[in-house]
Amino acid sequence: MSPSTSAPRTAPRPASPRSLLALLGFLAAVAVAAGLGGLAAGSAGSEYARLAQPAFAPPSSVFGPVWTVLYVMIAVAGWLVWRRVGWGRATTAWAVQLVLNAAWTPLFFGAGLYGVALVEIVVLLVAIVVTVALFLPRSRPAAWLMVPYLAWVLFATALNASMWWLNR
Numbered sequence: 001m002s003p004s005t006s007a008p009r010t011a012p013r014p015a016s017p018r019s020l021l022a023l024l025g026f027l028a029a030v031a032v033a034a035g036l037g038g039l040a041a042g043s044a045g046s047e048y049a050r051l052a053q054p055a056f057a058p059p060s061s062v063f064g065p066v067w068t069v070l071y072v073m074i075a076v077a078g079w080l081v082w083r084r085v086g087w088g089r090a091t092t093a094w095a096v097q098l099v100l101n102a103a104w105t106p107l108f109f110g111a112g113l114y115g116v117a118l119v120e121i122v123v124l125l126v127a128i129v130v131t132v133a134l135f136l137p138r139s140r141p142a143a144w145l146m147v148p149y150l151a152w153v154l155f156a157t158a159l160n161a162s163m164w165w166l167n168r
Contacts, residue, residue, distance in 0.1 A: 019083055026079040030071045033098050037105030044109040054162035070149045074098070077145035081138050090134035097127035114164035121157045128153055 038044075045060045078094040085091075100123060108117035128150045135143040 022082060023075075023079045026075040026082070027072070029078075029095075029098060030075040033102035034067065034071055036102045040106030040110040044105065047109055047112075051163055052166035054159065054166065057159060057162075066152060070152055073145045074149055077135065077139075077142040080142035080145070081135050084139050084142075090131070090138050093127065093131040093134050097124060097131050100124040100127050108160065114160065114167060118157070118160045118164050121153065121160050125150070125153055125157055 048060045074094075078091060078098075081090050081094065100120065104117055104121055104124060107113045107120055128146065132143050132146045132150060135146060
């Protein structure tokens with residue numbers, strides 16, 4: 001496609017105080033999602049250790065650092081898209097996947113509903129794919145920031161499926 005026929009790109013909003021406050025809002029939203037999961041499953045580490053696990057299951061000490069990095073990336077990705085196009089379909093998809101993310105831990109660890117959590121995490125995977133697809137034309141960096149998260153949730157889906165099977 002030649003430059004004259006390509007779709008016009010909206011320039012990102014400048015880093016104003018409002019924009020920086022919005023970044024804090026995106027970080028806070030992600031922190032709330034993470035915190036809700038943590039509150040609902042305070043004993044996740046000990047429960048994880050006592051479950052039958054597949055050979056590829058990482059030690060529980062891996063999850064905290066990985067999720068910390070991923071949550072920051074998720075927040076920044078949402079903020080980048082918001083800066084470029086404001087609130088719309090892409091940021092709504094971002095919010096939906098974040099709610100689904102927050103729901104998984106209480107289902108798996110809080111309620112011990114491994115099969116229900118498996119169905120939920122598959123829905124989460126679809127929501128992340130939709131979010132990445134909607135982010136891509138709006139902000140390539142934002143879309144790429146979501147890819148490690150997508151990969152980790154794909155891995156977590158395999159782990160959830162294996163643990164459901166081994167502990168049924």
